[in-house]
Amino acid sequence: MDVDLNDMWAIHEPAFVRISEWLSQPPQSRLIAANGGKATAQAPYDFIEPGIALISVSGVLGKSLPWWQDSGATLPDLSRAIRAAANDPTVDAILLAVDSPGGTVAGTTDVAEAVAAAKAKKPVCTYASDLMASAAYWIGAQADRVYAANALTSIGSIGVYGGVIWDTSKAADKAGIKTYVIKAGENKSVGEFGQEVTPQQVAQAQARVDQIHAHFKAAVQAGRKMSAGQVAQVSDGRVFLAADALRAGLIDGVKTLDEAVGELVALAATRKQQMEHMRMTATQTEPKAATLAELKANCPGAPSDWILAQMEAGATVQAAQTAFIKHLADAKAAADKKAEEAIANASSKQKAGGVDPVVGGHSSTSHLQGGEQSQESGEPVADYDAAVRREMTAGLSRLDARQQVERKNPRLVRDYLLATNPAKQHELIKEKFAGRVK
Numbered sequence: 001m002d003v004d005l006n007d008m009w010a011i012h013e014p015a016f017v018r019i020s021e022w023l024s025q026p027p028q029s030r031l032i033a034a035n036g037g038k039a040t041a042q043a044p045y046d047f048i049e050p051g052i053a054l055i056s057v058s059g060v061l062g063k064s065l066p067w068w069q070d071s072g073a074t075l076p077d078l079s080r081a082i083r084a085a086a087n088d089p090t091v092d093a094i095l096l097a098v099d100s101p102g103g104t105v106a107g108t109t110d111v112a113e114a115v116a117a118a119k120a121k122k123p124v125c126t127y128a129s130d131l132m133a134s135a136a137y138w139i140g141a142q143a144d145r146v147y148a149a150n151a152l153t154s155i156g157s158i159g160v161y162g163g164v165i166w167d168t169s170k171a172a173d174k175a176g177i178k179t180y181v182i183k184a185g186e187n188k189s190v191g192e193f194g195q196e197v198t199p200q201q202v203a204q205a206q207a208r209v210d211q212i213h214a215h216f217k218a219a220v221q222a223g224r225k226m227s228a229g230q231v232a233q234v235s236d237g238r239v240f241l242a243a244d245a246l247r248a249g250l251i252d253g254v255k256t257l258d259e260a261v262g263e264l265v266a267l268a269a270t271r272k273q274q275m276e277h278m279r280m281t282a283t284q285t286e287p288k289a290a291t292l293a294e295l296k297a298n299c300p301g302a303p304s305d306w307i308l309a310q311m312e313a314g315a316t317v318q319a320a321q322t323a324f325i326k327h328l329a330d331a332k333a334a335a336d337k338k339a340e341e342a343i344a345n346a347s348s349k350q351k352a353g354g355v356d357p358v359v360g361g362h363s364s365t366s367h368l369q370g371g372e373q374s375q376e377s378g379e380p381v382a383d384y385d386a387a388v389r390r391e392m393t394a395g396l397s398r399l400d401a402r403q404q405v406e407r408k409n410p411r412l413v414r415d416y417l418l419a420t421n422p423a424k425q426h427e428l429i430k431e432k433f434a435g436r437v438k
Contacts, residue, residue, distance in 0.1 A: 044080065044081040044084045044085070045081050045084070045085050045091075045094075048095060048261055049261055049265060051090065051091060051092035051093065051265075051268060052091075052092065052093050052094075052095055052261060052264055052265060052268070053085040053088070053091045053093070053094045053095065054095050054097060055078065055081050055082060055085065055094060055095070055096055055097070056073065056097050057073075057078060057096055057097065057098045057099075057100055057136060057139060057140070058073075058097070058098070058099045058100050059099075059100055060100070060101065060102075060103050061074075061075055061078075061100055061102060061103025061104065061107070061108065061135050061136060061139075062074060062075060062103045062104045062106075062107065063075050063076060063104065063106050063107040074107070075103070075104075075106075075107030075108060075110065075111050076107060076110070078111045078114075078139075079107075079110045079111045079114045082094065082096075082111065082114040082115055082118050083114050083117070083118070085118065086114075086117065086118035086121050086122065087121075091122065092122060092123075092265075092268035092269075092271075092272065093122050093123040093124070093125070093264045093265070093267060093268035093271075094118055094122065094123070094124045094125070095124075095125050095127060095260070095261065095264055096115070096124065096125070096126045096127065096139070096140055096143060097127050097129065098126055098127065098128045098129070098132045098136050098139075098140050099128070099129045099130050099131055099132070100131065100132065100133070100135075100136035101131055101133050101134065101136065101157075102133050102134025102135035102136045102137070102138075102157065103134075103135045103136075104135070105135065105160065105212055108135040108138050108139065109138075109215070109219070111139045112138050112139050112141075112142050112219055112223075113142075115139060115140075115142035115143055115223075116142045116222070116223065119142070119143060119144050122268065122271060123144050123145075123264055123267040123268050123271055124142075124143040124144050125143055125144060125145045125146075125147065125260055125263070125264045125267075126139075126140035126141070126143040126145070126146045126147070127147050127149065127255075127257060127260050128140065128146070128147070128148050128149060128153050128155060128251070129149045129153065130149070130152075130153055130154070131153070131154045132148075132153070132154070132155050133154060133155070133156060133157035133239055134157040134158070134159065137155060137156060137157065137158065137220070137250070138158075138216055138219055138220070141219065141220050141223035141224050141250070142219065142222075142223040143223070144267070145252050145260075145263070145264075145267075146224075146250070146251045146252050147251060147252060147253055147254065147255045147260050148242035148245065148246075148251050148253075148254045148255075149254070149255075149256070149257065150242065150254065151241065151242050151243060151254065152241060152242070153241070153242045153245075153254075154239045154240070154241060155239065155240050155241075155242065155245035155250050155251055156234060156238055156239045156240045156245060156248075156250060157237055157238070157239045158216060158217065158220060158231075158234060158235040158236075158237065159213065159216075159235065159236065159237030160209050160212045160213045160216060161209075162205055162206075162208065162209040164191075165190060165191040165197050165201070165202065165205060166191055166193075166197075167191075167195075167196060167197040168193045168194055168195070169194055169195060169196040169197075171194075172193065172194035177194055178194070179192065179193060179194025179195060181195055187201060187204065190205070213235070216235070217231045217232070217235050220235070224249060224250065226249050230248075230249055233248070234248045234249075234250060242254050287316045287318075288316060289311070289314040289315065289316060290310070290311075290315055290316055290317040290319075290320050292307070292311065294317050294320075295307050295310055295311065295315075295317075295320055298317050298320065298321050298324075299320055299321065299324040302324055302327070306324075306327060310323065380412065380415035380416045380418070380419040381416060381419055381420065383412055383415075383416075384405065384412055384413065384415075384416035387405045387408075387409060387412060388401045388402055388405055389401075391404045391405060
């Protein structure tokens with residue numbers, strides 16, 4: 001079945017009936033504009049206030065002007081005007097002035113998408129003066145705010161009209177008419193005079209209309225931020241007066257044109273302030289690479305090759321400080337690990353025998369202490385105790401004897417302390433590897 005979206009209508013039924021009745025009249029009885037009437041060129045939009053673009057959405061909407069209408073904007077014209085206003089730096093906000101029963105489905109989604117894209121850049125307000133139905137509401141619902149002009153403004157008609165399929169086969173039979181339709185494709189020419197219309201063909205046509213209706217409802221749900229259930233309650237084709245439309249969530253209120261424009265001006269001013277604040281914040285907080293002086297000041301003692309690497313990487317002061325802290329921590333961890341390995345190796349050698357594990361320790365030897373020869377065994381604790389006892393034999397107290405040993409043989413005292421205090425031993429080894437102990 002050949003179905004053209006230009007034959008699908010999202011329009012208020014009374015308007016469609018009037019159009020159909022007018023078109024069914026004999027040509028001589030139609031009130032037609034003079035032959036040769038053409039659509040007048042229009043600017044994309046006007047300004048109702050400085051910075052506020054006014055775009056009119058009026059009359060029956062279609063991808064092209066109907067042949068009986070010699071002026072107005074087509075759906076592609078509206079789409080271009082809205083996109084142009086959205087990208088115009090002299091436009092701060094957009095006002096859609098709507099007075100339309102709707103129109104064809106073809107072209108409507110393009111305009112609705114243009115409105116949704118525009119409101120992401122600047123405020124958009126829809127203002128319905130008398131009627132905003134079907135395709136016109138599809139478009140208008142995508143704005144930030146939707147207002148009706150007065151209590152009698154009609155809003156809604158969320159539905160799709162797919163036309164009528166006439167089954168004239170019995171009428172043709174009764175009249176003795178045999179109809180032959182030359183076609184290729186079972187569903188071509190459905191509804192031709194004299195042809196039977198099958199239930200399957202009707203179901204196919206209905207399915208197509210239902211699909212379009214689903215897109216219409218989804219657009220309303222997104223534009224008005226309604227739930228699917230809320231949309232389902234108002235998408236049966238009904239038209240609501242302003243108060244009922246407000247309760248149903250289809251509009252945001254009833255305002256005069258001046259009130260709607262004033263609110264749009266305020267919204268535009270607020271949006272500009274927000275954008276300027278965001279721009280200034282982004283400029284102020286934009287990270288900058290640290291200079292050589294900043295790196296030296298904030299990373300004292302850092303090696304020159306490390307500083308060079310940070311500059312080549314374009315590191316900020318904060319990033320360089322973080323990296324330097326990690327660098328110091330890694331160096332400390334490496335030194336600690338090396339010291340622990342040295343202690344472990346010394347302990348293993350002591351267990352194996354033949355090596356004194358104490359830094360600064362020595363094997364059994366003879367050397368002079370205070371002018372007399374003293375024999376040491378190589379065991380710091382035993383040697384220290386022996387030295388103290390020798391001093392005590394001269395009549396000294398133990399405290400005085402220890403002080404005398406410390407004066408005569410400070411190395412023996414150090415070896416004794418290291419042997420009896422593992423923590424001191426560990427610390428001394430680390431100092432040695434750091435180059436502070438020879």
